[in-house]
Amino acid sequence: MKQKAIELLNSVNLRQTQPRVAILTVLLKAPAPVTQEQIAEQIGDSAPNKTTIYRTLMNLVEKDLVHKAYLQERTWHFELAHHCGQHQCHPHFTCSECQQTQCLPEVSMPLVKLPKGYVMERQQVRIEGICCDCRENK
Ligand SMILES: [Zn+2]
Ligand SMILES: [Zn+2]
Ligand SMILES: [Zn+2]
Numbered sequence: 001m002k003q004k005a006i007e008l009l010n011s012v013n014l015r016q017t018q019p020r021v022a023i024l025t026v027l028l029k030a031p032a033p034v035t036q037e038q039i040a041e042q043i044g045d046s047a048p049n050k051t052t053i054y055r056t057l058m059n060l061v062e063k064d065l066v067h068k069a070y071l072q073e074r075t076w077h078f079e080l081a082h083h084c085g086q087h088q089c090h091p092h093f094t095c096s097e098c099q100q101t102q103c104l105p106e107v108s109m110p111l112v113k114l115p116k117g118y119v120m121e122r123q124q125v126r127i128e129g130i131c132c133d134c135r136e137n138k
Contacts, residue, residue: 001025008080012063019048019056024065024080032103033069033077033092070094070101070126079103087111089124095131102131 005024009016026034026042036054040047047053057078060066069079070092083090083105090105109125 001028004028008065012065014059014063014065017056018046019052020060022046022048023053023056023060027066027078027080030079033079033101035075035077037075039078069103070124072099072101077101084122087120087122089122091125091127093127093129093131095134096128097130097134100131 002021002025005021005028006016008024009020014020022043023039026039029042030038034042036050036057039057040050040053048056057066061068061078064081066078067081067084067089069077069089071077072094081089083103085108088108088111090103091107091109092101093104094101104127109123111120111123114120
């Protein structure tokens with residue numbers, strides 16, 4: 001994973017620093033988007049301070065290696081951009097019963113047509129509903 005993190009940094013010409021490698025390694029392992037706090041927990045004792053984690057994440061977002069996947073309870077959840085297209089992120093599904101949000105990397109949506117004069121940077125879709133687990137447990 002560490003090697004993969006270094007490759008990602010090289011691909012956007014970012015210097016390898018301990019926080020960048022540590023954060024990308026967490027994101028590579030994460031099965032779902034994670035918050036800044038969860039990233040710090042995963043890194044453990046050697047975790048950089050909050051400000052450094054935040055700045056590093058913003059730096060990785062700016063380089064398009066990491067995306068802000070969705071906002072939940074006023075907290076951003078971050079994920080690697082490797083399952084996203086150039087103008088589109090994969091959709092996220094939030095269950096209104098268990099409040100879990102899942103990635104739907106296999107689903108792609110047609111890009112919306114914007115009114116004249118608007119330029120699309122990225123389309124992000126958030127779907128709300130009932131997940132399979134909650135439906136089965138009913
Ligand atoms: Zn994305
Ligand atoms: Zn659910
Ligand atoms: Zn996702």
